[in-house]
Every structure is written in C-alpha cells, then in structure tokens.
Amino acid sequence: MKPFEVEVALHWGAIACYIASSAFFASAVIFEKERRARQALWLAVAGLVPHWAALAFRWIESGHGPYMARYEVLSASVFASILMLVVFLARRARWAVLGMIVLPVCFLTLAAALFLNPEVKELPPTLRSVWLFFHVLCAKLATGAFLLSVATAALQLGGGPGPASSGWRARLPAREELDGYTVRFVGFGWTFWTITVVAGAIWANQSWGRYWGWDPVETWSLICWLVYGTFLHARLLFRLSPRATAVASIGSFLVFLVTALFLPVAVASLHSSYFQ
Amino acid sequence: MGLSAALALYTLVPQVGSAGRLATRRFAAAHPLLAAPLHLLGLDAILQTRWFLALVLACGVTLALVLEDQWTRALRLYRQPLTPLSFRSAPHRTVFVRGVKPEAARARADLRTRGRLALFGTPLFHLGLMLVLLAGLARSAFGREGVVDLIEGETLAARPGVWGREWGGALSTGLTLPADVRFERLDLEPSRSGAVARLGADLATSERGEPRSLRIGLNAPAKLGAIQLSLSELFGPAVLLESRGDGGAGASWTVLRPVGGAQPAFEGEGEYPGGLSVRLRALATPDGRLPQTMELRVLRGNGLAFVGPVHPGEAIEVVPGRRLVVAEVRYWVELRAARDHALWLAYLGGLLLVGGACMMFGLNKIDTAVITSPVEGGEQVEVALRTLRFAELYAGELEALVARERGR
Numbered sequence: 001m002k003p004f005e006v007e008v009a010l011h012w013g014a015i016a017c018y019i020a021s022s023a024f025f026a027s028a029v030i031f032e033k034e035r036r037a038r039q040a041l042w043l044a045v046a047g048l049v050p051h052w053a054a055l056a057f058r059w060i061e062s063g064h065g066p067y068m069a070r071y072e073v074l075s076a077s078v079f080a081s082i083l084m085l086v087v088f089l090a091r092r093a094r095w096a097v098l099g100m101i102v103l104p105v106c107f108l109t110l111a112a113a114l115f116l117n118p119e120v121k122e123l124p125p126t127l128r129s130v131w132l133f134f135h136v137l138c139a140k141l142a143t144g145a146f147l148l149s150v151a152t153a154a155l156q157l158g159g160g161p162g163p164a165s166s167g168w169r170a171r172l173p174a175r176e177e178l179d180g181y182t183v184r185f186v187g188f189g190w191t192f193w194t195i196t197v198v199a200g201a202i203w204a205n206q207s208w209g210r211y212w213g214w215d216p217v218e219t220w221s222l223i224c225w226l227v228y229g230t231f232l233h234a235r236l237l238f239r240l241s242p243r244a245t246a247v248a249s250i251g252s253f254l255v256f257l258v259t260a261l262f263l264p265v266a267v268a269s270l271h272s273s274y275f276q
Numbered sequence: 277m278g279l280s281a282a283l284a285l286y287t288l289v290p291q292v293g294s295a296g297r298l299a300t301r302r303f304a305a306a307h308p309l310l311a312a313p314l315h316l317l318g319l320d321a322i323l324q325t326r327w328f329l330a331l332v333l334a335c336g337v338t339l340a341l342v343l344e345d346q347w348t349r350a351l352r353l354y355r356q357p358l359t360p361l362s363f364r365s366a367p368h369r370t371v372f373v374r375g376v377k378p379e380a381a382r383a384r385a386d387l388r389t390r391g392r393l394a395l396f397g398t399p400l401f402h403l404g405l406m407l408v409l410l411a412g413l414a415r416s417a418f419g420r421e422g423v424v425d426l427i428e429g430e431t432l433a434a435r436p437g438v439w440g441r442e443w444g445g446a447l448s449t450g451l452t453l454p455a456d457v458r459f460e461r462l463d464l465e466p467s468r469s470g471a472v473a474r475l476g477a478d479l480a481t482s483e484r485g486e487p488r489s490l491r492i493g494l495n496a497p498a499k500l501g502a503i504q505l506s507l508s509e510l511f512g513p514a515v516l517l518e519s520r521g522d523g524g525a526g527a528s529w530t531v532l533r534p535v536g537g538a539q540p541a542f543e544g545e546g547e548y549p550g551g552l553s554v555r556l557r558a559l560a561t562p563d564g565r566l567p568q569t570m571e572l573r574v575l576r577g578n579g580l581a582f583v584g585p586v587h588p589g590e591a592i593e594v595v596p597g598r599r600l601v602v603a604e605v606r607y608w609v610e611l612r613a614a615r616d617h618a619l620w621l622a623y624l625g626g627l628l629l630v631g632g633a634c635m636m637f638g639l640n641k642i643d644t645a646v647i648t649s650p651v652e653g654g655e656q657v658e659v660a661l662r663t664l665r666f667a668e669l670y671a672g673e674l675e676a677l678v679a680r681e682r683g684r
C-alpha cells in the first residue's frame with residue numbers, strides 16, 4: 001500500500017465512525033435516548049483515533065505538520081473541531097444536538113478534502129519556526145470554537161425551543177443557554193485567534209524583520225479579529241437580542257471563512273504561495 | 277467596524293506603492309469609472325491617507341478614555357467585600373426551608389467568591405491594544421529598514437547609505453550599523469528535492485573593540501546594537517568577471533538571482549568594458565556547493581559574440597583582442613536590517629492582549645451565597661449565585677449547590 005493510500009483508508013475509517021456517530025446523535029435527540037448520546041460520543045472518539053493516525057502518518061511521511069497542502073490543513077481543522085466537540089459533550093449529554101449538527105459538516109468537509117491534491121510539499125525554511133506550531137495550533141482551535149458557535153447560533157435561529165414547541169424540539173437547550181454558548185464559543189475562538197495573530201506577528205518579526213506587513217492574508221486575519229471584536233462589543237454594549245447575536249455570529253463566521261479558506265487560495269500573498 | 281471596512285478596501289483596491297505599477301494600471305484599465313473616484317478619495321493609498329490616520333488616532337483616544345474607567349471599575353470590584361446585599365439582583369436564587377432542631381437553627385451567611393482575576397481581563401486587554409497601537413505608530417514614524425546584497429568576503433561599513441534600498445518613517449534617521457560587518461561564509465544545506473533546507477550566514481564584526489562572530493539564518497535573526505539583522509530567502513552565486521584587452525580593462529561582480537522554472541537556477545547580467553553585455557546562468561547544485569559550470573552569453577552591440585559553458589578560473593577570448601576571465605565565484609545573500617526602538621512595547625502589548633483575552637474568556641468571577649436564618653420549623657436557606665459573565669450558563673451550578681445544602 002502506498003503511503004497516501006494508507007492515509008485515505010484511515011480517513012475513510014474515521015469518516016465511517018463520524019457518520020455513525022452523527023446518526024446516533026440524531027437518534028438520541030429525536031427519540032430522547034440518553035444512552036445513545038453516550039454511544040454516539042464514543043463513536044466520535046473512535047473516529048478520532050484513525051483520524052489522528054492518518055494525520056500522524058502524514059506528519060511522519062512529509063516531515064512536517066499539516067501546514068502545506070489544503071488536504072492536510074482541512075483534515076487537521078476538522079480533527080480539532082471534532083476534538084473540541086467531544087470535549088464539550090463529554091460532560092454535557094443534554095447538548096447531543098450539537099453533535100447532530102457539527103459532525104455532518106465535519107465529515108463532509110473531510111470527505112471533500114480527500115479529493116484535493118494530496119501532493120506532499122516540503123516545508124520551506126522560512127516556515128520552520130516554533131511559532132508556526134503555536135500559530136497553526138491556535139488557528140485550528142479557533143476554527144473549532146467558531147464552528148461550535150455557528151452551530152448554537154443556527155439552532156437559535158432554526159430549531160431552538162419556543163413556547164409552542166413540542167416533541168424533541170421542546171427538549172433542546174433553552175434559548176438563553178444557546179445564546180450564552182454562542183457568545184462563549186466566540187469568546188474562546190476569538191482568544192485563540194488573538195494568540196494566532198500575535199504568534200504570527202512574533203514569527204514575522206523573526207523571519208522578515210517586521211511584525212506587521214499588511215500582506216492580504218495578514219490584513220484579513222486582523223479584519224476577522226476586529227469583526228469578532230465588534231461582535232463582542234455589540235453584544236455587551238447594545239445588549240443584542242439572542243436572534244441578533246446568532247445572526248452576528250454567523251456573519252462573523254463568514255468573514256472567518258473568507259480569511260481562512262478563500263483568501264489563501266485566491267490571492268497572491270506571502271502566506272499563501274505554498275498553498276497555490 | 278470602520279477600521280475593518282478600510283482594511284478590506286485596502287486589500288481589494290490595488291494600492292499605490294505596495295501593489296506595483298502594473299497592478300494599479302491594470303485595475304485602472306479594467307475599472308475606468310471606479311479608478312478616478314477611488315484615487316480622489318485616497319482609496320488607492322489607504323494607509324497613507326489622513327482619514328485612516330484619524331481613524332487610528334480616534335481609536336487610540338477612545339481607548340485612553342475607557343481604559344481609566346475600566347481599571348478603576350476592575351479595582352473597585354476586586355476590593356469590594358461580598359455582603360448578602362451584593363446578591364440582591366443575583367440572576368440565580370433559590371429559597372427553601374430545611375428542617376433542623378430549633379436549637380441548631382442559626383443565622384449565618386456563607387459568602388464565597390472565585391475567579392476574581394477575570395475582572396482584569398478587559399482592562400489588561402485594552403491596555404495591550406493601546407500599547408500595540410502606540411508601538412505601531414512609533415514604528416511607522418521612527419522605524420527604519422534596509423536591504424543589501426552582500427557577497428562573501430564583503431564588508432558593510434558602519435556609516436549611513438550602505439544599503440541597496442532603505443526606507444522608513446518620516447521622522448526616522450539613516451540606518452547605521454554600530455560596527456563594520458563582514459560576510460564571512462554562506463551555510464547552505466539543500467534538501468533531497470534540491471530546495472533549500474537550511475540557509476545561514478556567518479558574519480564577523482566587533483563590539484567595544486573586541487571581535488565578535490555572529491550567525492544569522494532564516495528565522496534566526498541577530499541583534500547588533502539597535503539593529504536587527506536577518507536573512508531573506510534570496511541568495512545565489514556572484515561571479516567576478518575580468519575583462520581584459522585593447523581599449524581598457526575592468527572587473528566587476530555579476531550577481532545571479534534565482535529564477536523560476538522546472539530546475540532551480542540563477543541568472544544575472546552585467547556590462548563590461550569593450551561594449552560587452554554579459555549574461556550568466558547557472559543551475560543550482562544538489563549539494564549546495566557553488567556551481568562549477570555556468571552558461572555565458574556575451575553580446576557586443578546587438579550581435580552574439582560568445583555563447584558556451586565556462587568554469588571558474590577560465591579565460592575566454594570573446595572577441596578578437598578581448599578576453600573575459602571568470603576570476604572567482606562566491607555566494608551572495610540578501611541581508612535585511614530593521615531598527616525599531618518600540619519593538620519591546622509591541623511585544624509587551626502582545627503579551628497583554630493574549631493574557632487579557634485568556635483572562636476574559638478562560639476565567640469567570642463566580643460569587644455564591646448560602647444565607648440561613650431561623651424560621652418556624654427549621655431554618656430558611658437562601659442560595660444565590662452571580663457571575664461576571666455568562667450567568668445563563670450557571671443554572672446547573674446553582675442546582676448542585678442547592679442539592680448540597682438540602683442534603684445537609
């Protein structure tokens with residue numbers, strides 16, 4: 001078996017577990033089966049094992065972390081998001097509905113990533129720095145937290161329980177809790193994004209002799225940080241309603257997607273030459 | 277939001293200076309109706325406009341105003357002792373009667389607080405923001421940078437004007453090294469694929485009259501006085517060609533720069549006495565050693581006078597009566613220098629930003645109260661909980677506290 005075939009096999013193994021886990025979460029929510037939520041969580045953990053093995057295999061094979069090819073970057077982001085979900089759900093069985101929403105987004109992204117160019121690229125010496133590790137790690141954790149905030153926001157807008165709700169919708173977490181967690185996840189994600197930007201700036205100073213250079217990807221990461229900052233201010237100072245908070249969280253996430261997924265591929269930048 | 281919008285425009289409209297003339301012209305040709313008003317509003321040079329500076333300064337001023345308020349409030353809340361009255365408007369509260377013997381029923385208040393440091397998250401973060409803003413303004417006014425191509429064996433003198441290109445803030449002074457710096461040797465290690473795996477440069481200088489050797493590399497800068505020296509990724513062979521013959525002699529270095537293509541290669545051009553235009557091309561060597569064969573093309577006027585491979589030490593008669601000697605081949609690197617007296621302020625600000633953000637969302641101040649008072653048939657227990665943030669997520673904690681108190 002070629003190295004890439006091993007990675008693909010491990011990834012599909014993980015995807016199978018995530019699909020099963022999503023189905024179990026859905027059944028736990030709809031049929032109010034708490035035990036099934038536990039089983040779903042274990043299935044997600046079972047998926048993380050081959051997923052982790054695929055990433056580790058790739059790391060050894062390429063000699064560097066998941067920084068270079070879009071395939072490995074997306075796979076690592078999905079891993080971080082599912083890991084965050086699992087940590088959150090481990091002590092909150094009531095929130096199984098989050099697994100039902102987040103896991104399908106994750107496994108579909110992972111499956112799509114498997115169809116991208118898997119070519120192993122060397123890590124250029126300018127990228128070899130301890131700061132790269134912190135920079136990327138925190139960006140992944142921010143992605144996971146922002147994704148969770150979008151999930152709670154989507155529930156707030158679409159399915160949260162109301163006075164007239166019945167059946168499984170009536171058993172969803174209360175609207176105030178959904179609102180609280182939307183902001184809390186944004187807070188976590190924004191904190192990790194702060195570390196991402198600061199670590200990137202320190203690294204840029206070592207590498208290029210200046211900590212800020214207004215490169216397009218750099219600038220958009222700042223825009224994204226400011227947009228989430230504006231969101232947190234608005235929520236605090238203007239006492240946004242839960243619906244407005246949910247809309248603002250989803251809007252901010254769109255800016256994040258532009259920064260993290262679209263720009264590095266579409267724009268010539270010091271940060272993205274290796275992606276293109 | 278204003279800053280975000282300005283910065284988004286900055287990345288969408290090609291900016292004079294940074295995008296390059298070609299990109300600016302291409303944009304103007306593609307959007308003739310847009311280009312003129314954008315130029316008029318300064319949207320093609322946003323970072324240099326007065327309104328952008330005003331926006332940044334406005335942020336600074338409002339930050340300074342709220343900072344004082346945030347610190348006094350945080351300190352006041354930190355010092356404020358907890359009393360039963362503090363829980364008057366607590367979002368979580370339960371009252372129940374616990375059956376105890378009348379002699380055991382007592383009035384008491386068990387008030388606790390944890391995570392008080394969370395109070396300082398917001399002020400620390402905004403202080404960090406202020407410091408970063410100040411450091412950025414100081415850098416854009418006083419900071420200075422320079423780059424120069426330096427060949428092995430060459431010395432960069434400790435005087436102004438030695439850089440190939442130098443730029444900086446309106447109030448900055450010339451970039452002068454504290455002592456001469458000699459580029460001793462390039463340390464290059466190629467990877468299996470031929471790309472660069474490691475790039476370093478050994479420099480020799482002096483400090484207080486004592487010789488000092490310095491090693492810089494990619495991601496590994498060194499400090500020389502107030503100046504940070506670093507390497508860019510650019511390097512290549514430099515060839516010393518001597519032109520000898522009738523009508524004058526001369527020698528000069530031709531620097532070969534990396535060029536794209538299927539195989540990593542370097543190319544460079546130079547003018548030599550006798551009206552010779554020289555073009556050199558060398559392939560990158562797999563072991564990182566200097567190339568031992570180069571392709572030489574010599575033009576005299578518009579005519580091709582010579583084309584063929586040459587080796588270090590070789591002399592070639594390119595036209596009758598004129599010889600070109602490949603006298604020496606060495607490596608060159610692009611050396612970068614930066615001087616920013618406010619760098620420490622930016623780093624301190626960055627540290628506070630991260631610390632403040634972690635304290636804001638990683639900690640939370642939680643106050644709990646269990647207030648008992650004797651009533652007929654036992655004692656009344658009032659359990660209350662309030663938090664600095666996310667009160668709506670702490671109902672479970674109150675329930676646990678109530679369950680504990682009921683079980684007593």
Ligand code: HEM
Pocket residue numbers: 225226227228229230232233236334335336338339342346398402405636
């Ligand atoms: C013009 C500059 C700024 C001013 C005047 C300002 C002002 C404020 C004020 C008054 C608060 C409320 C503080 C409190 O409750 O004690 C606050 C909170 C906050 N600010 Fe700023 N701020 C500025 C810039 C920023 C920026 C650029 C960011 C990040 C991108 C940011 C992130 C935050 C966060 C995360 C909070 C806490 C929100 C929460 O508690 O949920 N601020 N700011």
